[in-house]
Amino acid sequence: MGRAPCCDKANVKKGPWSPEEDAKLKAYIEANGTGGNWIALPQKIGLKRCGKSCRLRWLNYLRPNIRHGGFSEEEDNIICSLYISIGSSRWSIIAAQLPGRTDNDIKNYWNTKLKKKLLGKQRKVQQARSASCLSFKQEMKRESENYRVPGMVNQASDWPLLSPPVMPLTSTNQDLYLRDQDSIRNILVKLGGRFSDDHPQSSTISTTTNPMNFRYPFDVYFSQDHQLYEDSMNILSSASSISPLNSTCSQTNSTTHFSVNQVGGPNDMIQGLDAFQAELSELIYNNNGFEGLYGTDNMVDGSSTGTSSVESSSWEDINSLAYPQIVSGFEPCQHQSIPQVSTFDKSSYFGPQ
DNA sequence: AACGAACCCAACCGCTTCCGA
């Protein structure tokens, strides 16, 4: 069953905008505003364009104070930091932190330049390290064979270094893993989280008792803001391809306790694996974690010693843009077991929005 | 100079979310 078209496709012009069309649209909106109805707007002006097309043209090109091209190093850092923190599906949020930039612009910039720039850096670092880490990937690949599920597509050998399910703890990778854990940990702390070993009552998976030797025994504590949890889980899952499969949460006074125990096997881990996240994971891994990539000062952190614009990118701002309902509409949830799900359904735990 | 490859980015597509009736 198809979706009804938003306009009469046959009578709508497509393709690049002419200067005359631009002028018409700009003049009308500057004089009258959009009127809250993009669909009706082209007819009012006499443009043979789809309303969505008019909206896009205005927002991405004609709107005042739009800047194109010439991204500064500072902007690069902001984009990278936010990309790592909140992922690729939040271009509008990233754009909101960069005045004069549109989500489309940032998206294009990331896909065409920034990604390559970072991966270029990665290659250099990788080459420098190849001597010392030569056996690591091979070992991982070899050992991942032990975890392959019969009948499953052979995906494991192509997984990023960071993927825990295919990386049982060995003397070779232990050091690298711990280092990355520290990086993620530092970010979560900066975002306002606390870890189980900061909390006397917590219990975590011990690496010595965990038969699978997965190295993510995180219990994360966040004050009040559930979105922080979700975003942090995104960090964890994006950085290390982990889904918060077995999670519990509880509420004590103003502190929410989320326990994220990674007990799944390779089957569980395949869920949610994203190609570039995997790519990025490897990049992060080869750059001493997030901090190695951008430097500690450029992390998304209000207390950092980095640039002022990074400092202004507070999580409160981002969260309020992204999920204002959740930030303001907090409802405590009791300690409960959560069934295995591939994605965290906030409405199930935080009540209706 | 000619050609193909790579790059860039404006615009489109279609899915999701929002909001009013």
Next chain:
DNA sequence: GTCGGAAGCGGTTGGGTTCGT
């Protein structure tokens, strides 16, 4: 509570431009 229309958004495409051979 539901439905439908509109807005918002991210992913993708396609055409123009630049670069390399």
